[in-house]
Amino acid sequence: MSPSKIIKEIKQTLPTDVQLVAVSKFHPSAMIEDAYAGGHRIFGESHVQELQQKYEVLPKDIEWHFIGHLQTNKVKYIAPYIQLIHAVDTHKLLVEINKQALKNNRIIDCLLELHIAQEDTKYGFSADEMYDYIKQGEWRLLENVRICGIMCMASNVEDKTQIASEFQQAETLFNKLKKDFFAQVDSFSIRSWGMSDDYMIAVNHGSNMVRIGSKIFGPRVY
Numbered sequence: 001m002s003p004s005k006i007i008k009e010i011k012q013t014l015p016t017d018v019q020l021v022a023v024s025k026f027h028p029s030a031m032i033e034d035a036y037a038g039g040h041r042i043f044g045e046s047h048v049q050e051l052q053q054k055y056e057v058l059p060k061d062i063e064w065h066f067i068g069h070l071q072t073n074k075v076k077y078i079a080p081y082i083q084l085i086h087a088v089d090t091h092k093l094l095v096e097i098n099k100q101a102l103k104n105n106r107i108i109d110c111l112l113e114l115h116i117a118q119e120d121t122k123y124g125f126s127a128d129e130m131y132d133y134i135k136q137g138e139w140r141l142l143e144n145v146r147i148c149g150i151m152c153m154a155s156n157v158e159d160k161t162q163i164a165s166e167f168q169q170a171e172t173l174f175n176k177l178k179k180d181f182f183a184q185v186d187s188f189s190i191r192s193w194g195m196s197d198d199y200m201i202a203v204n205h206g207s208n209m210v211r212i213g214s215k216i217f218g219p220r221v222y
Contacts, residue, residue, distance in 0.1 A: 010215065010216070024215050044066075088112050098145045109145075152199075191206050
C-alpha cells in the first residue's frame with residue numbers, strides 16, 4: 001500500500017485534534033512525494049544532511065519537523081526553514097537555536113525533551129529537571145524561540161502497562177507546567193509522544209502529536 005493511503009487510514013483512527021508527523025528519515029524523496037500528493041504536509045527528519053537534501057528538492061510548503069538529537073553546530077543549517085524542533089535537551093541548544101533564529105529573522109518553535117524511558121541511550125531532562133528549568137526562567141530571555149510543549153519516547157519494551165505509565169508521567173508533567181507557568185500561553189499546547197508501535201497508547205495518555213515512520217514507509221532504507 002502506498003504511503004498516502006496508509007496515512008489516510010492512520011488519520012481515520014486518530015482523534016481530530018491529534019497531528020500526525022510522518023517520519024520520513026532514511027526513506028527516499030519519492031515516498032514523501034507520494035504522501036504529499038495525498039495531501040499530507042508534516043514530515044519528520046532526524047539527520048541534518050539528509051533533511052537538507054530533501055528540503056532542496058521537495059515542495060516548499062512542507063512543514064519540516066526535526067525529531068532527532070540535534071547538535072548545536074548543525075542548527076544553522078536548518079534554522080531558515082524548520083517548523084518545529086522536537087528534542088531540545090539542554091539550555092545550550094536552546095540558546096543556539098535562538099541565535100540562529102535571530103539571524104534568520106524568525107521565531108522557531110521548540111519542544112523540550114523529557115527523558116522518561118528506562119534506557120541510558122535516550123537524551124533529555126528528567127521530570128524534575130524540566131520543571132526546575134522552566135521555573136528558573138532563563139529561557140524567557142530567548143526571544144526568537146518559543147517553547148510549545150514537551151516530547152518523549154517510551155521505553156522500547158513489550159509491556160504496554162509500562163509504556164502507558166511512562167506516557168501518563170509525561171501528561172502529568174505537561175499539565176503541571178501548563179498550570180504553573182503557561183496557563184495564559186495558547187502556544188504551549190504540544191504533547192509529542194507515540195510512534196508506530198505505541199501511538200494509540202500515547203493518544204489515550206494525552207498525546208496530540210504522534211511521530212509515525214515504519215508503519216507508513218516500511219523498514220528504513222539505510
